[in-house]
Amino acid sequence: MSENNLPRVRVELGPMAHGGHCVARHEGRVIFVRHGIPGEVVTVALTDAGEKSRFWRGDVIQVHRASEHRRTHFWLAADSLKTHAARNLPVGGAEYGHIHLPHQRRLKNQVFRDTLNRIGKLQVEAYVEELPDEDPQGLGWRTRSSFAIGPTGVMGMHPHRSNRISAVKNFPLAHPRINELKLWTLPLRGAQRIHAATSAEGENLVVLEWLHRITRSTTEVVKQQLDSYAEQLHPVLSELPNLNVALLMVSDPKHPSRRQLLTLTENTALTETATIDGTDYSWQVSADGFWQIHRNAPATLATAMLEMLQPEAGQHVADLYAGAGLFTAVLATAVGETGRVDSVEASPITSADAATNFAHQPQVQVTRAMVETFLKRAKTSWDAIVLDPPRAGAGPEVIAALVAKDIPKICYVSCDPASFARDAADLVQAGYSLEEVRVFDMYPNTHHMESVSLFTRKVV
Known part of the structure; x- marks a missing residue:
């Protein structure tokens, strides 16, 4: 079913629950709704609505009565209203981006207290604290980021609970030095994941990862693939700013301890x-x-x-x-x-x-x-x-x-x-x-x- 044909319901959103969604009810059915704010009246596109499911899941696609704490999302790829209008799904990773930061923290206060009370039967007064030297919009704080790579070599991220890959060329939560690497310009076809990091000392790191069964019979094949890919990467990596570590990695999905590594730089650590x-x-x-x-x-x-x-x-x-x-x-x-x-x-x-x-x-x-x-x-x-x-x-x-x-x-x-x-x-x-x-x-x-x-x- 395409995003344009997803079933829709109009609901009033209840409290925020652990996991990043509001709790709503429709004709006796519980719906976990992402991209909303408690108290809003919204239309929800149901992304998971099986008749035998204990509860449904959905995304806000239209707001009829908005919360005073709602803001325009800072990132188009994660904006549920705009992506659904374009017949796409919002990527994960910034599911609170439509909420003003102070209210985000109030909601997290409520979720933390409710969760400890519901699961642990503990009464706790906790107030979510802002970290020192925080960006006013809560951006640029991630020093480590990972991205999926599609079969054609497109770099992107997954929507919530989806195997799809939506192309991205920036990640506003990532440290500016990671976005400056312009990872999407690398020859990525064939790999499944790319990881990037930047250290407190300003060093940058890139790891390209493949998923591949590694046995005695495949070890030599894997090594040849890494060597061949390294030849493509060398001239491109030299253009990346402050690159301290570059690594090619083949991971065995069934046996994580079995790995093949090829380091393309003198340094292997940040x-x-x-x-x-x-x-x-x-x-x-x-x-x-x-x-x-x-x-x-x-x-x-x-x-x-x-x-x-x-x-x-x-x-x-x-x-x-x-x-x-x-x-x-x-x-x-x-x-x-x-x-x-x-x-x-x-x-x-x-x-x-x-x-x-x-x-x-x-x-x-x-x-x-x-x-x-x-x-x-x-x-x-x-x-x-x-x-x-x-x-x-x-x-x-x-x-x-x-x-x-x-x-x-x-x-x-x-x-x-x-x-x-x-x-x-x-x-x-x-x-x-x-x-x-x-x-x-x-x-x-x-x-x-x-x-x-x-x-x-x-x-x-």
Whole structure:
């Protein structure tokens, strides 16, 4: 069914829900509606409306009674009103772009509180904070961006819950240095993804990725494809500004650990820096490693963690899901050479980055392991823990292992209020008190947010 023939309904939009959509009802049916604002009366094009579905999904395509907080979307490709009028679908990545920034934060306040209450039965007063030095429109903050590549070599992005690719030639949320690379001008045909990053030091990175089964019989074929593609790229890459790292990567979709890499530059890592609590820090982060997306996230999150945990010299602390070691570095300074920091990360790439970053700090022990495995095998406890899991959260197994260790302070850094609510409820049920919660608008113009929380328990 084309966008022009999608079924339509007129509804009044209810409250904003976790996930970036308003809740509406039509003839007893719940509809999750994107690109609206609570209280508006709108026409919705139903993008998912199966008769047996528990609920439907749709996009706002016409506004009959607009909210005072509505603004013209800053990005045509993500503007639901204009893209549907042109018989297209809006791309994801800026689903709050039609809402004035202050109201975006009010809505995120409501979503965070409602989610913790609904899932965790926790009553929390939290107020979403703007990050320092933020753009007035919430633009240009992403230091890492990824784009899909179509069969013809067109670079673009996917609409919500769609495999389609809509061509894009700029991404207003991306740091200006990423847009200046003009990635769409590269010879992209054959690849499936392109990743770009820019560091705090102004270095730029480009990774072109293919999805391909890698076996003993295909390894040589894959290598030949990479070599052939590299010949096309070399003259073009030399024109890209401040390109520090360029990498070709073939990923096996069924076996992520099987990869083929071809580095086209002398450097294979970016240098990230931040000043936190008066101390200057530096990290090496591999081309395909993890780092915080918002340009001001490292200093903001680490400062909040320090203020909550207040680690002291000589203490034994741990950084779980440590990545390249953002929090590890700050904790190592706090506990000093008489203390100890266990930095635990399962990814071989980012764990190797951490090993490099802390090779000359004897108080840091870098361990590559699943967090739950590490906790079960550890013969010691800690004075404090930093927990920064992926979007799915830590989960019951990790929370149970932490509880068994009788740790007096846990600082939980979360990028998803639903998984955080579940884990927070488990900690509270086990006797911890949720002492403090701070929520940061680390992803302006999207529904995402980041929180830093402190849990304490008296050690028996």
